Amino acid sequence: MAANFWTSSHCEGSKQLLDQEDVDKVPQADSDRGITPEEFRLVKIHMSFLLQIKANHLMISDIWRLAQQVKVRQRVIATAVTYFRRVYTRKSMTEYDPRLVAPTCLYLASKVEESTVQARLLVFYIKKMCASDEKYRFEIKDILEMEMKLLEALDYYLVVYHPYRPLLQCFDFRLLQDAGITDLTQFAWGIVNDTYKMDLILIHPPYMIALACIYIASVLKDKDITLWFEELRVDMNIVKNISMEILDFYDTYKIDPQRGLPEDKIAPVMNKLPSKA
């Protein structure tokens, strides 16, 4: 159901939670163009990064007044990134140009989260921010056409859950007495943001991702919360495995938080994709 993860389409019903192999599989049309699994992953990282960074800019500057709390933007963006990643478990990048899919996911997510961003503004900002790159030149019409194709590609399942709420709930309920708490929350929150550069949201329930982020935060900040985890009675092996994946990701890609993937790494892949007709 719409307000309960366990019975939602995200968890049940439509098999939205996938195995790693399904998520990593490169669509035929893309592998025909010589795109490797690693390159497929790079594009997703790159576009997730763009969505997070650019959408933050876009929204701070124009759509939401600054007074609106950070949570607002984060949920819309997280939903957008999830849509983006779900689309490529079913469609190829050859057919669905990620440069158009990403902003359209943001457009659709903003409607679903009742914080609509106008297509007109979105197009304006993409043009402004990617002025140098011909391949990012999209018109309103392109966004609107893609919106419909996305609805179809997502099989009309639009409700998505994120680790943010369970994260806050964990801190609210259990760690409140801990003095260094705000420190840990913010740190874990940042890690949650980074998990959207991976496919974790397609594979694991959001609360497990939240726990993995808390676990990493506690280890890195040298806070012993072993007891707290024991009380939770969750499968710590899964939590630790997710944590390892996240740490591996940091290790492998060493993404510059301001600039994202280096140009020489992403450009060759993007060039393999057909440019807009």
Place this chain on the structure above:
Amino acid sequence: MGDGRVGGGTNRPAWLQQYELVGKIGEGTYGLVFLARLKQSHPHAAAGVGRRGSPIAIKKFKQSKEGDGVSPTAIREIMLLREINHENVVKLVNVHINHADMSLYLAFDYAEHDLYEIIRHHREKLNLPINPYTVKSLLWQLLNGLNYLHSNWIIHRDLKPSNILVMGEGEEHGIIKIADFGLARIYQAPLKPLSDNGVVVTIWYRAPELLLGAKHYTSAVDMWAVGCIFAELLTLKPLFQGVEAKATPNPFQLDQLDKIFKVLGHPTVEKWPTLANLPCWQNDQQHIQGHKYENTGLHNIVHLPQKSPAFDLLSKMLEYDPRKRITAAQALEHDALLPSQAGEKIVQYPVRPVDTTTDFEGTTSLQPTQAPSGNAAPGNQSVVPRPIPRQMQQPMVGMSRMGGTNMAAFGAAPQGGIAGMNPGNIPMQRGAGAQSHPHQLRRKADQGMGMQNPGYPTQQKRRF
């Protein structure tokens, strides 16, 4: 779901071919509604979703105003209905897209009747009230569906008789389906105040807190609407027929409030403490606070004894203070909805008029496929009523579902998320009523039982 590919050679999408269009049955600001039938050998027949020939209502959304893409209304409906699964909520069976003209189609199980038409039929044709047993059954089902929505943090926000559908002949005969989720939304963790969505709820069914400009509101707005619908089922007339002040961004609706106050008396800060904080209560003092209202008495209008359980339930639904207003869960437990003796009267409701001259594009170019019949609705020759009059055996309307069936539905309904955070902060005892119900019927036994059978032998075995 739908396949948006364009069918061979024509401009028509392939999915269209699985439907046989019967005609247009409705029109609204969102677009058009069609009645169609599923043709043979389509994917859903295989999936067991629909059977060959089963009637389907297809809601076509107009392309919203230039440059806005899929309308927020359509997005809300798709998003929520894709997650919802309840006996008393309309079932979305498919979504289709026509990429050629960028239109969106939602396909639902077709419901022959709705409360608007049923009430109208009693008022204008029969000149008879709806029997109390049926009212009770309809109300119970409406609350049952609403309780499911509310316990899942969904507010409907546009409840009115025309949005409450009633299934016609078939397996689900007499079952209520709450429809039209174009204004509905999840309110668990809103990113913006709900009032940002502009005015909600058709004015006659709009709760006083909305009319007074509340920024934050709860599922209690739906319960007010249920109260209004309950009264309308009893009297066949809308309870508060205010005249809408249009073209004003201000939610304040003086005439509607006037109609309410005349019946229920003037609200007071003593009885409704948060009243003082409502924008319009403060700003429009001279209009509302200055006026003295006599309490004409709700009981005089609905003709219920003041001591009766039904009156008690109604007045709890029409409680001014949204925090004190009865919740759907509580209402389901109310004495007024305890099982009782079934009525025996059978009422035949008319089928929905179908305009067979309108095609999926909404153009009225088709020739009528059938000759206009003698009982066609006046003024519209092309309205062809289906030939066999159906009998909706009123006593059966859904009451039979109060037993085991609904208990199962209750058990399956995911409950509200975090404990103690239910709307209105009143403890809900979900399912308790259904469980304590003395007549627990097995689903198979009660499904459609006696619905098309005027003799209803099975029914007599039951002791209501």
